[in-house]
Amino acid sequence: MKIINLFLLMIILIIISGCNYISKTGEQKQVGMLVETTIHDQAWGQQGYMGLQSIQDEYGVDIYFKEGIKSYADTVQAVNQLAERGVQVIFGHSNIYGKHFQSIHKQYPEIHFIYFNGQFSAENVTSLNFSATAMGFFGGMVAGEMTETNEIGIIAAYEWQPEVEGFYEGVMYQNPESEVHISYTNDWEGTEKALMLYEQMEEKGVDVYFPAGDIFNIPVIHEVQKDQHYAIGYVSDQSGVAENTVLTSTVQKVPVVYTLAMERYVQDDLPGKALHFDFQQGAIELGEFSPEVPDPFRKEIERAVEKYIETGKLPNE
Numbered sequence: 001m002k003i004i005n006l007f008l009l010m011i012i013l014i015i016i017s018g019c020n021y022i023s024k025t026g027e028q029k030q031v032g033m034l035v036e037t038t039i040h041d042q043a044w045g046q047q048g049y050m051g052l053q054s055i056q057d058e059y060g061v062d063i064y065f066k067e068g069i070k071s072y073a074d075t076v077q078a079v080n081q082l083a084e085r086g087v088q089v090i091f092g093h094s095n096i097y098g099k100h101f102q103s104i105h106k107q108y109p110e111i112h113f114i115y116f117n118g119q120f121s122a123e124n125v126t127s128l129n130f131s132a133t134a135m136g137f138f139g140g141m142v143a144g145e146m147t148e149t150n151e152i153g154i155i156a157a158y159e160w161q162p163e164v165e166g167f168y169e170g171v172m173y174q175n176p177e178s179e180v181h182i183s184y185t186n187d188w189e190g191t192e193k194a195l196m197l198y199e200q201m202e203e204k205g206v207d208v209y210f211p212a213g214d215i216f217n218i219p220v221i222h223e224v225q226k227d228q229h230y231a232i233g234y235v236s237d238q239s240g241v242a243e244n245t246v247l248t249s250t251v252q253k254v255p256v257v258y259t260l261a262m263e264r265y266v267q268d269d270l271p272g273k274a275l276h277f278d279f280q281q282g283a284i285e286l287g288e289f290s291p292e293v294p295d296p297f298r299k300e301i302e303r304a305v306e307k308y309i310e311t312g313k314l315p316n317e
Helices: 002-019 044-059 072-084 097-107 133-146 162-174 191-203 217-226 254-266 295-311
Strands: 030-034 062-066 089-092 112-116 125-130 151-156 179-184 208-212 230-235 246-252 274-277 284-286
Touching: 030 044, 030 072, 044 062, 044 089, 044 254, 062 072, 072 089, 072 097, 089 097, 089 254, 097 112, 097 125, 125 254, 133 162, 133 208, 133 230, 133 246, 133 284, 133 295, 151 162, 151 191, 162 179, 162 208, 179 191, 191 208, 191 217, 208 217, 217 230, 254 274, 284 295
Parallel strands: 030 062, 030 089, 089 112, 112 125, 125 274, 151 179, 151 208, 208 230, 230 246
Antiparallel strands: 246 284
């Protein structure tokens, strides 16, 4: 009986140690996240929160998040509040936090700052970058194949988004006869402007849209559905928003990247430099295909993605 009890005690200890990451000082780790918009956007913000939850599930850490953190002043206040809670890792869930962390990271040497899609780095600052050109390219191929009017629209937030150029190149590869209309809201939350741009493109005969923005992509997809056109989803698999309308989605698997970053932090192997993630790391994928996409073409896209994973070369290279 004593042997059985000892065995059960060992199992319990193993389970406890696996569920909670304890630092070398004996303190449980605490992780925070700053998000520019909201965790309820069904896109980028929501993916960030899911990433935070995945870290909690994997390591049993305490997690905190703050929404609507946009300005430098907002960031300073939020970081200070998280530091007072004893947070050791802060994810800035946007590229805007790069310049903010650049200014304040030296004041918090005990905190490791992690942010997205930037190049600034330091001993305690790491940038996580989605290599989004390829996902845009494959989404563009689908749009180029499925358009009936040869008029395709991209409504993006900012010019620097690599998925925009990738999407354009994918359309041109698949359907050189197409014309691609590109407009920007210059705001991740620019729903009103995005819908205005949609109306302008719809008047020009655009029948496939790529709304590449955090907040406005769902409202645009709803308009696309109402007008019986097609869309390519953005950041998350948005087939559930409008199954027949959303041909596929360019999915950035943020929880995977969050977990990979935390794993390296735990192993004291998270470098102060820019890290890049793509299809090869399981961080990017295409979402579910609409029943509207012909099966032979869907298989063609899947083969192209597999080849890209193996060789790192897009179909036009």
